[in-house]
């Protein structure tokens with residue numbers, strides 16, 4: 001059993017001595033972090049007992065939620081039956097408290113007549129994020145969807161119009177309505193809708209292996225479901241549709257249901273390799 005612990009923004013571990021060949025992890029071993037690993041081709045990986053999809057070349061991706069347990073267990077099994085268990089120790093984060101006032105009341109406490117609509121919308125979002133395609137666009141890094149001021153961060157405890165609510169899971173970039181919004185990484189558009197109740201104009205881009213970007217509050221949605229997009233390609237324009245107090249794009253990253261902090265993947269450090 002090896003213990004890998006990372007405090008600070010980034011932890012990279014290269015275990016060259018591991019019989020299975022080098023296991024390399026890069027990314028943020030932190031709550032909200034996305035981590036890319038490499039094992040010998042043909043090896044099997046599981047995280048806390050759950051199988052993780054491994055690409056033919058040995059690469060895989062895993063993520064940790066805002067409130068993830070700081071102790072995580074990664075198991076690597078090589079095709080010849082050797083197994084090694086790694087204890088990952090995540091950086092424990094502290095999150096801000098964020099007050100947002102002046103939101104349209106129906107978006108803070110949707111009236112009963114909206115329940116049916118929300119059920120349909122959240123179902124569509126869930127389906128879009130469930131996709132595990134063969135794309136590997138998660139491996140090349142991410143860029144901000146728009147130029148502007150960072151007006152909201154991941155993990156903040158939110159108080160909306162004075163009422164405590166669930167945390168905010170996006171990175172908000174504020175800019176004038178109509179500012180172009182680009183794909184944070186290449187992928188396939190799985191959801192493109194102009195008018196969800198809370199999200200407003202919403203686009204979900206599948207980057208492969210369960211990693212997706214969600215872009216919200218768009219003024220216009222200029223791509224269609226099933227369309228392939230390149231990194232940086234304009235997919236819509238920034239706006240204040242849905243539950244928004246001003247024009248911004250709210251960018252989320254998911255690894256399936258797990259919500260990742262986008263700020264941790266735009267860091268240059270995400271794609272650079274450091275050896276421990």
Ligand SMILES: [Zn+2]
Nearest residue numbers: 152170172250
């Ligand atoms: Zn937001």
